[in-house]
Amino acid sequence: MARTGTLDWMEKTHGKLGLVDRLRLIGQGVRARAATRSRLRDNVRLRHVEVDDILPPDSAIAREAMAVCEDASEPWLFNHCMRAWFWARLLDDGREPVDHEVLFTGLMLHDLGLTERHSLAGRAERCFTLPGARMAEALAAKHDWSGSRARLMAQAITLHLNIEIEARHGREAELLRAGAGGDVAGLGLDVVHADQIGAVCDRYPRLQLKTSITPVLQAEARARPGCRIHFLIKTFRFDRLIANAPMFTE
Numbered sequence: 001m002a003r004t005g006t007l008d009w010m011e012k013t014h015g016k017l018g019l020v021d022r023l024r025l026i027g028q029g030v031r032a033r034a035a036t037r038s039r040l041r042d043n044v045r046l047r048h049v050e051v052d053d054i055l056p057p058d059s060a061i062a063r064e065a066m067a068v069c070e071d072a073s074e075p076w077l078f079n080h081c082m083r084a085w086f087w088a089r090l091l092d093d094g095r096e097p098v099d100h101e102v103l104f105t106g107l108m109l110h111d112l113g114l115t116e117r118h119s120l121a122g123r124a125e126r127c128f129t130l131p132g133a134r135m136a137e138a139l140a141a142k143h144d145w146s147g148s149r150a151r152l153m154a155q156a157i158t159l160h161l162n163i164e165i166e167a168r169h170g171r172e173a174e175l176l177r178a179g180a181g182g183d184v185a186g187l188g189l190d191v192v193h194a195d196q197i198g199a200v201c202d203r204y205p206r207l208q209l210k211t212s213i214t215p216v217l218q219a220e221a222r223a224r225p226g227c228r229i230h231f232l233i234k235t236f237r238f239d240r241l242i243a244n245a246p247m248f249t250e
Contacts (some may be wrong), residue, residue: 003166005159005228007122007133007151015127016226022235025228028163032187039190046093051199054089057101065108068135072115076207086200088179090192096171101177102153103172106230107208109135110157110180114216121173127226132155162230168244183212184237186245197247206250214239 002009004021017025056062070078084107084202092098112135113128120128133154140150156173159165160181167175181187189197218239221230232238 005162006169007155008153010125010127010130010133010158013128014101014125015224017228017231018093018117018164022231024118025163025231026235031120032163036099036188041090044191045193046091048193048196051086051090051196054086056085057104059101061139061145062101062104063107064143065105065136065139068139069108069112072112072117074115074212076209076212077111079204079207080180080209080213081111081204082204083181083200084110084176084179086203087181087182087189087192088175088228090196090200091178091182091188092171092175098171098175099149099152102149103175104157105139105170106132106136106156106176109133109139109177110160113220114213114220120224126227127158127161128220128224128227128229129158129161133148152203161232163232184209184245186247188242194247201248206248208250210242212250214242 002012004017004024009021013021024059042087063240069081085104088103088107109132112132113120113130118131118135120126122132135153137150140153146210148194152170152172154171156176159173161171162177162186165177167174178188182189182192217229218233220227224230229238
């Protein structure tokens, strides 16, 4: 059976959750909450990295993906994608090598399906991660990436709505989810230093992200019942987590 959120799963289900998928996500949520409580209890912090030292990859595909994101997105959504890159880098504990070009390019494209230009409106697919994954594969082919590297990036995008990412899917997928979830709802950012959070948000202001993205995600949930964002809002009150993220005021 294809694992929830993978490309193979997307091809078979079009992004609609089955019973086993729902049970997996519930288990992921329980483990994630326990891990958060443990970190907060132990006051865990990662090593301090200067935000000014974090730069996008200097490559043609990274620049093109950034341009695609900025051209299609509202300013608040573009800034979300940029901040997610910083969170992903700050949350990387260095335990494994990371393909930063895959990570950055994937983050630029991960929410493309939330834009008006790339919306799934009128289509059978039930997950807004698909347009970004397809764009990732198209750009990877254009820039002569190997099939395995292109798939790594595309699958990191489709997996980012999972609560946990299995290590076998790659460190890039783990960090893409961490960066995106960290920015939207503060998930996992309890290990980041307060001055780092301030520096990232000064560089790419949040522009009322909480009140901008919540109705967009709620609309996706209403339009595509059975998809992961519908389940996350219904079961885990993800919209409330966004509103209550303690390290962000907007």
